[in-house]
Amino acid sequence: MNQALDVITIGEAMAMFVAQQPGPLSQGETFVKRIAGAELNVATGLARLGLNVSWVSRVGDDSFGQFVLESLQKEGIDPAGVTLDGRYPTGFQLKSKVENGTDPIVEYFRKGSAASHLSPDDFNLELFTRARHLHLSGVAAALSASSFELLDHAAKVMKKAGKTLSFDPNLRPVLWKSEAEMVEKLNQLACQADWVLPGQKEGQILTGESSPEGIAEFYLSRGVKTVVIKTGADGAWYQTASGEKGAIAAVKVENVVDTVGAGDGFAVGVISALLEGKTVAQAVTRGNKIGSLAIQVQGDSEGLPTRDALGEA
Numbered sequence: 001m002n003q004a005l006d007v008i009t010i011g012e013a014m015a016m017f018v019a020q021q022p023g024p025l026s027q028g029e030t031f032v033k034r035i036a037g038a039e040l041n042v043a044t045g046l047a048r049l050g051l052n053v054s055w056v057s058r059v060g061d062d063s064f065g066q067f068v069l070e071s072l073q074k075e076g077i078d079p080a081g082v083t084l085d086g087r088y089p090t091g092f093q094l095k096s097k098v099e100n101g102t103d104p105i106v107e108y109f110r111k112g113s114a115a116s117h118l119s120p121d122d123f124n125l126e127l128f129t130r131a132r133h134l135h136l137s138g139v140a141a142a143l144s145a146s147s148f149e150l151l152d153h154a155a156k157v158m159k160k161a162g163k164t165l166s167f168d169p170n171l172r173p174v175l176w177k178s179e180a181e182m183v184e185k186l187n188q189l190a191c192q193a194d195w196v197l198p199g200q201k202e203g204q205i206l207t208g209e210s211s212p213e214g215i216a217e218f219y220l221s222r223g224v225k226t227v228v229i230k231t232g233a234d235g236a237w238y239q240t241a242s243g244e245k246g247a248i249a250a251v252k253v254e255n256v257v258d259t260v261g262a263g264d265g266f267a268v269g270v271i272s273a274l275l276e277g278k279t280v281a282q283a284v285t286r287g288n289k290i291g292s293l294a295i296q297v298q299g300d301s302e303g304l305p306t307r308d309a310l311g312e313a
Contacts, residue, residue, distance in 0.1 A: 005078065005131035006051040006275060010122075010151060011039025011140040012115030013057060013071070014108075015064040015092040022097050025105055035071045035301070036093055038139045038170050038264050045268030045290065045304035047075045051275070054131065056081030056122060058114040064090035065114070081127050085114040119146035120153045133275060134158040135267070136193070137168045138186050142175035148185055155192040164275075167193035168267050169202045179205070191222040195274065197267055199230040212237040216245075228270055228284055230263060230291075236284045248284040251292035265304055266291035286312070 016036035019028035043055040055077050059065035061084050068090060072079045091110030098104045110116065118140070128134070134154060141148045155165055167190045176182040183206055190196050190206070196219050198206065203215035216227040216239035228238045235250035269287030274280070290305065297303040305311075 003052060003078070003130070005054050007043070007046050007133045007135055007271065008054045008056065008081070008128055008131035009039045009043050009135040009137075010056040010081075010118065010147075010154065011037050011137060012091060012110065012113065012118075012143060013037035013040045013055075013059065013068045014110060014113075015067055015090065016095055017092065018095045019097045022099055025094050025096050025107060028094075028096070031094070033067070035068065036095075038137050038168070039135070040068075040071075040077075041264035041301045041304070042135055042137070042168075042267050042271070043077050044071075044075045044301045045265060046272055047077050048304055048306045049268070049272050049310065050307050051272060052078070054078035054081055054127065056118075056124075056127075058083045058085045058088075058118055058122070060084075060088055060090040060114045061086040062090055064092055081122070081124060083114075083122065085117065088112060088114040088117055090114055091116075113143075115140075116143045116147065118143065118150050120150050122150055123153055123157070125157070128154060128158060129161050129163075131158075131163065133164045133166065133271070135166045135168075135271060136189055138170040138182075138189075139172055139175075141185060141189060142172045142182070151189060152192075155189060159192055164195070165193040166195040166197065166267070166271050168197045168263065169199075169206060170263065171202050171205065190219060191224065194225045195270070196224050196227050197230070197263075197270060198227075199263065200232065203229055213239065213245075226274075226280055228280070228287070230266060235288050236266070238280050238284050240280055244280060246281060248281060248288055251288050253292050262291045264301070265293060268304060286310075 016034045017031035020030045043053045047053045091113035094107045096105040207218035212229045239245040266287040269290040270283045273283035273286045293303045
């Protein structure tokens with residue numbers, strides 16, 4: 001419990017069953033079990049790069065919950081902030097197989113899950129303040145009102161303690177009561193962050209601005225230090241509070257296998273590089289590279305590289 005941490009994050013993990021045959025999920029007969037969860041994907045990617053990472057959540061006292069705990073152990077992620085909750089189940093999802101680079105169909109079975117009962121009671125001051133950086137995502141914010149309260153409390157405490165914060169909107173409109181509530185709550189978190197990492201379409205929804213420059217200005221004018229916007233096949237665009245800006249071309253991929261997890265891989269690259277003191281341009285370049293690796297394999301985190309596999313000088 002006394003080990004210094006590089007990053008701490010909060011989120012939900014689910015068992016994920018991926019169909020082994022293309023086509024409608026209703027016709028799938030064989031599935032492979034993997035693990036899914038945006039924040040856990042980021043934690044996994046950072047841990048594979050050698051960072052000390054803790055992930056905070058709740059899992060059910062069931063086989064899926066045990067699967068999550070075993071995955072943390074396998075990846076070397078600190079489980080100190082995970083509560084085994086015997087009252088509620090661990091969520092799971094079904095995912096279709098696609099072979100043409102389109103987005104797969106995903107069906108979620110997460111309502112009432114253990115993670116949806118996250119609350120400020122899950123905030124352990126000693127654990128959180130051992131980390132120098134907090135990463136938050138809009139997925140955990142959307143799970144429940146109490147989960148949002150936990151994220152907001154963690155952001156406030158960590159910011160006051162002089163830690164850095166990153167935020168990936170990761171929009172999940174279906175989990176919110178309304179788009180207006182989603183925009184209000186996610187911007188409340190985003191404007192507490194040092195680094196905000198939206199996709200361009202997400203940024204348009206959250207800010208009402210259509211251009212990367214407009215999206216960036218929205219957040220920079222509210223105290224954010226760096227905004228990095230994923231611009232799809234074009235790559236990414238960034239702007240900082242000091243006026244530095246630029247576009248970084250995407251890494252071309254000939255065979256896109258599974259697009260899910262690309263944004264999480266991008267976040268891994270940007271966060272890890274910035275924590276290492278690299279420039280924003282270098283960080284975005286690494287984000288593009290890891291995002292490109294993530295989409296070349298089946299699974300949400302299977303393509304996230306180790307430090308050696310990243311191949312940077």
